[in-house]
Amino acid sequence: MTVMVDIRSVHKSFGSLDVLKGIDLAVRAGEVTVILGYRRSGDRLYELREREVPRQRTRIGFVFQNFNLFPHLTVLDNIIEAPVSALKRPRKDAVETARRLLDRVGLAEKADAYPRHLSGGQQLGVPPGRSGTGGGWPIRAPR
Numbered sequence: 768m769t770v771m772v773d774i775r776s777v778h779k780s781f782g783s784l785d786v787l788k789g790i791d792l793a794v795r796a797g798e799v800t801v802i803l804g805y806r807r808s809g810d811r812l813y814e815l816r817e818r819e820v821p822r823q824r825t826r827i828g829f830v831f832q833n834f835n836l837f838p839h840l841t842v843l844d845n846i847i848e849a850p851v852s853a854l855k856r857p858r859k860d861a862v863e864t865a866r867r868l869l870d871r872v873g874l875a876e877k878a879d880a881y882p883r884h885l886s887g888g889q890q891l892g893v894p895p896g897r898s899g900t901g902g903g904w905p906i907r908a909p910r
Contacts, residue, residue: 768795821853836882842869842893843878 772794779787794800836845846868847861869875872892882890 768797770794771796772800821849836890836893838882841879841881842874842885845882845893 770793772792774790774792777787777790777792778785792800836842837848840848843862843865846865847858850856850861850864851858866875866878869878874889874892877885877889882893885893
């Protein structure tokens with residue numbers, strides 16, 4: 768299988784305390800990998816230039832413990848935000864893709880709803896739809 772994420776020889780220390788020593792990680796297409804651990808605010812394992820961050824985020828699907836939806840945007844607008852803003856995709860194309868993905872996760876009728884009008888389970892369905900629009904790979908959150 769194709770390697771989608773390849774990390775080699777990661778080292779991290781805090782002063783004289785080495786906390787990561789030569790860590791390697793390869794994640795292949797279709798694999799689910801969870802990295803769990805304590806993180807202090809501001810700590811980073813690697814650095815990206817500010818302008819590289821949005822594009823990198825479009826290639827990776829994440830599921831968080833909360834829903835990370837913008838409360839002032841509709842479900843549809845939450846989904847198309849990254850493809851339109853970061854990838855400069857035409858809004859019309861992003862909307863078509865988003866509607867197809869919402870249909871796949873059973874939320875087509877909620878496209879024009881705001882997050883506060885969705886149940887917790889429905890809110891969990893929006894990030895998988897969102898991850899499928901940015902060139903990343905769709906992920907399915909438990910509902």
